[in-house]
Amino acid sequence: MDSNEKAVVYVRLKEGVLDPQGLTIHKALLQMGYSDFLSVRSGRFFELEINSECADIDRKIGEVCSRLLSNPVIEEFTVERIR
Amino acid sequence: MDSNEKAVVYVRLKEGVLDPQGLTIHKALLQMGYSDFLSVRSGRFFELEINSECADIDRKIGEVCSRLLSNPVIEEFTVERIR
Numbered sequence: 729m730d731s732n733e734k735a736v737v738y739v740r741l742k743e744g745v746l747d748p749q750g751l752t753i754h755k756a757l758l759q760m761g762y763s764d765f766l767s768v769r770s771g772r773f774f775e776l777e778i779n780s781e782c783a784d785i786d787r788k789i790g791e792v793c794s795r796l797l798s799n800p801v802i803e804e805f806t807v808e809r810i811r
Numbered sequence: 812m813d814s815n816e817k818a819v820v821y822v823r824l825k826e827g828v829l830d831p832q833g834l835t836i837h838k839a840l841l842q843m844g845y846s847d848f849l850s851v852r853s854g855r856f857f858e859l860e861i862n863s864e865c866a867d868i869d870r871k872i873g874e875v876c877s878r879l880l881s882n883p884v885i886e887e888f889t890v891e892r893i894r
Binding site: 732738740750753756757760762764765766767768769770771772773774775776777778779781782785788791792795796797 | 815821823833836839840843845847848849850851852853854855856857858859860861862864865868871874875878879880
């Protein structure tokens, strides 16, 4: 029996925060002739493998998201649990 | 009527390719006392807004994924269309 759980954390810039990486990619797309792409926003994700015997998994995931994986001032995160 | 479509492209390192960012984050988690986290893999995603009158959207998304958004030598991508 696999005793591990998985979770994926998606981190994206809050709405309204400038995304230089996305803007640069969008500019490159236009220069390459892909004029149907209207905007690009970039983000990061992290696939976490977690000991399923861990107590309080959801709380710990939330903690590491705001303490390590994201910058709460300018970023928001969503968590997807995979059982 | 909103004439735009959305797609999200997820880019991750191929299995077996070393992920220094993920390893560093995992090490930090252990140092912070979160010993229930067994591994971390990192990835990037891009939210694309696309003109829905564009012909051949799927082909164009595939092209920009392999030409610009990912490095096909070491990375793989998946596309999620949001209608």
